[in-house]
Amino acid sequence: MSDATLILCHDCDQMNRIGEVPLGGSARCSRCGGLLFRRIRNSIDRTLAFTLAGMVLFLVANLLPFLAFKMQGQVTDTTLATGVRSLYEQGRPLVATLVLITTIVAPFVQLVSLILILTPMKLGFAFPGQVALFRTLHKVETWSMMEVFMLGILVSLVKLLGMAEIVPGIALWSFVLLIPVLAAANASLDHHLVWDRLGRNS
Amino acid sequence: MSAATVDGPETLPASCHDCGMVVYVAADPHAYAHCPRCDSRVHRRKTDSIHRTWALVITAAMLYVPANVFPVMTVTTLGQSQSDTILSGAIYLLHHGMWPLAAIVFTASVVVPLLKLVSLMGLLISVQRRSNWRPRDRTQIYRIVEIVGRWSMVDIYVVTILVALVHLGNLASIKAELGAVFFGGVVVVTMFAAETFDPRLIWDNAETPHDR
Ligand SMILES: [Zn+2]
Numbered sequence: 001m002s003d004a005t006l007i008l009c010h011d012c013d014q015m016n017r018i019g020e021v022p023l024g025g026s027a028r029c030s031r032c033g034g035l036l037f038r039r040i041r042n043s044i045d046r047t048l049a050f051t052l053a054g055m056v057l058f059l060v061a062n063l064l065p066f067l068a069f070k071m072q073g074q075v076t077d078t079t080l081a082t083g084v085r086s087l088y089e090q091g092r093p094l095v096a097t098l099v100l101i102t103t104i105v106a107p108f109v110q111l112v113s114l115i116l117i118l119t120p121m122k123l124g125f126a127f128p129g130q131v132a133l134f135r136t137l138h139k140v141e142t143w144s145m146m147e148v149f150m151l152g153i154l155v156s157l158v159k160l161l162g163m164a165e166i167v168p169g170i171a172l173w174s175f176v177l178l179i180p181v182l183a184a185a186n187a188s189l190d191h192h193l194v195w196d197r198l199g200r201n202s
Numbered sequence: 203m204s205a206a207t208v209d210g211p212e213t214l215p216a217s218c219h220d221c222g223m224v225v226y227v228a229a230d231p232h233a234y235a236h237c238p239r240c241d242s243r244v245h246r247r248k249t250d251s252i253h254r255t256w257a258l259v260i261t262a263a264m265l266y267v268p269a270n271v272f273p274v275m276t277v278t279t280l281g282q283s284q285s286d287t288i289l290s291g292a293i294y295l296l297h298h299g300m301w302p303l304a305a306i307v308f309t310a311s312v313v314v315p316l317l318k319l320v321s322l323m324g325l326l327i328s329v330q331r332r333s334n335w336r337p338r339d340r341t342q343i344y345r346i347v348e349i350v351g352r353w354s355m356v357d358i359y360v361v362t363i364l365v366a367l368v369h370l371g372n373l374a375s376i377k378a379e380l381g382a383v384f385f386g387g388v389v390v391v392t393m394f395a396a397e398t399f400d401p402r403l404i405w406d407n408a409e410t411p412h413d414r
Contacts, residue, residue, distance in 0.1 A: 008217035008224050011341050012405040013246075015215060015224075032341045032405070037222075069367040071374055076367060083366035090365065092378045098386045099362050102355065131240050135220045142393065145352050152359025155307055158300055159364065163279070163374065166367070195221045199239040 007036050043190035048118040050185035055111045057178040062104065065169035067153075069160070080104065080171060106144035107182070113137045114185065121197055131198050141186075150179050216246040248400040252326060258395035259322050265387045266315060272381035275361050279374050287381060288312065288357055310353040311385075318392050321347050322399060329403045337408035344401045351396055354389045358382060 005018045007027070014031035021027050026038040040046070062080050069076040081104065087096035113133045120126055153172070160166055213226040218237040225244040227235045234243045273285035286294065288311050295304035321343050328340060361382050368376040 006215075006224050007222065008215055010217055010219075010222070011345070011401045012337070013217070013402045014405075032338050034341065034345070067363075067367060071370060074370050074373070076369065078366045083362035086365045086369065087362060087378055090378050092383060095358060095361075095378060095382050095386050098390065099358060103359075135240055135242060138220055142352070142397070145355055148352055148355045149359045151306070151310075151353070152356050152363060155295070155303060155356065155360045156363040156367070158295065158298070158303060159360070160367065161298075164368075192222070195223070195239065199221075199223070 009034055009036065037192035038190065039193070040188055040190045043188055043193055044118055044121055046188040047114065047185050047190075048122055050181055050188060051111055051114040051118065054178060054181045054185055055115065057174045057181060058107060058111055060174040061171045061178055064171040064174070066171040066175070067169060068167040069164055070167060071164035077169075080175070102143050102145040103149050106140045107146055109140045110137060110144050110182075113140075114189070117194065117198075121194070126198075134194060134198060146175075146182060147179050150175070214246060216244050218242060218244045219248075247402055247406075248398060251398060251400040251403060252329060255322065255395050255399040256326055258391050258398060259319060259326070262315075262388050262391040262395060263319055265384050265391060266319070269381055269384035269388050272384060273379045274357060274381040274385060275364065275379050276377045277364075277368075277374075278372065278376070281372050285379065288385060291357065291360070307356060311357045314350050314354050315388055315392060318347050318351055318396070322392075322395055325399060325404070329407065332407040334408045337404050340404050341401050344396075344399065344404070348396050351389065351393050354385075354392075358386050358389070 007016045007018055008014070009016060009029040009032060011034040012029060012032040014029055016027070016030055016036060018027045018036065021037075021039050023039050023041045027036040028034065029036055064079070065077050066079050066082070068078070081100075084096050084100045084104070087093075087099065113136055117130050117134055117137075120130070153175075157166055212229045214229050215224050216227045216235075217223070218225050218240060220242045221237060221240040223237055223239045225235050225237050227233055227244055227246050229246075231247065232249075234245045236242070237244050270288055273287050274291065276283050276285045278284075292304055292308040292311060295301075295307060325340060325344060328335065361376075361378050364376045365378050368374050
């Protein structure tokens with residue numbers, strides 16, 4: 001990065017001339033106070049580590065038993081995707097699709113694209129699709145809502161409290177761990193740095 | 203770092219929406235340029251932002267009514283059925299002494315969608331009236347609207363989880379109802395509305411309150 005960078009604020013269009021920002025620091029817009037970028041120590045290593053851990057937790061959360069419902073001797077086992085299928089079967093394809101996208105597809109795309117962008121960067125090579133992939137990541141981020149789903153689980157458990165016995169599965173614990181790991185991955189990602197590197201390669 | 207692409211006689215700097223690179227775009231409001239770094243189209247302002255955002259906000263407001271009137275799910279236990287709307291679902295938690303959770307659910311599913319719609323309408327009207335009232339605070343309101351919207355999805359997820367877990371026929375089963383479809387619509391459409399609104403419009407008028 002050069003000593004002075006010109007950055008146009010996303011929110012108010014103010015041109016900001018930003019000098020050297022120390023690692024761990026951030027640059028804010030002089031007019032509206034919006035965050036322009038943050039510089040994060042070991043951003044690529046840290047984000048990659050959290051993302052790889054997140055991928056393992058994501059796979060466990062999706063493939064193993066999530067919650068079991070016990071009532072008068074009858075047991076219903078579910079995985080994360082069971083709800084999507086049940087909604088579809090009950091004639092609610094739109095809601096099923098919305099849940100599928102926000103809890104499974106978007107987080108998966110998010111994790112895969114981060115791995116495909118950061119691993120080559122770490123190993124010192126590049127491939128042509130990375131720019132498009134990083135753009136996709138920006139578009140998908142908004143629709144990845146696992147932390148909201150976590151709150152949904154909490155509310156559901158409370159609602160079922162008096163009705164039946166709920167047995168948490170391995171996937172649920174994985175999911176509980178996945179939320180802070182994903183948050184840490186997002187918090188350690190230095191978008192500015194990644195774009196800068198991608199720009200230099202092309 | 204280079205900020206390239208010269209495009210005709212009069213160009214103005216614009217921030218690439220995807221990668222943040224400074225790209226020069228012709229002053230004509232419909233003009234766009236291609237970002238040399240990520241190849242996306244760069245407009246100085248989001249295309250037709252005010253009209254599109256109004257259309258989405260009005261759509262969301264219309265969906266909001268059936269989303270709250272129709273039940274989102276029906277619970278059947280031992281042959282007896284009971285339907286819940288968004289509001290009665292939150293009240294149920296309150297009656298069971300879970301008031302912190304009830305407060306969160308009430309905020310996420312009732313307050314947030316309303317607040318989002320009202321804030322976006324306020325922002326749209328302020329921009330259309332070329333207001334120069336506290337642009338910094340209005341930008342802050344926009345940022346909050348952008349962040350909190352997703353939490354309204356919590357009700358949809360509760361229905362999803364309950365439907366997955368409880369299907370033991372007449373003994374106990376839960377069915378998703380029409381209200382959930384409308385409510386999901388409200389969340390999605392308001393999220394698109396927030397994305398379509400261009401906060402830079404707030405500052406266009408703040409800067410030159412008289413000559414535009
Ligand atoms: Zn700004």
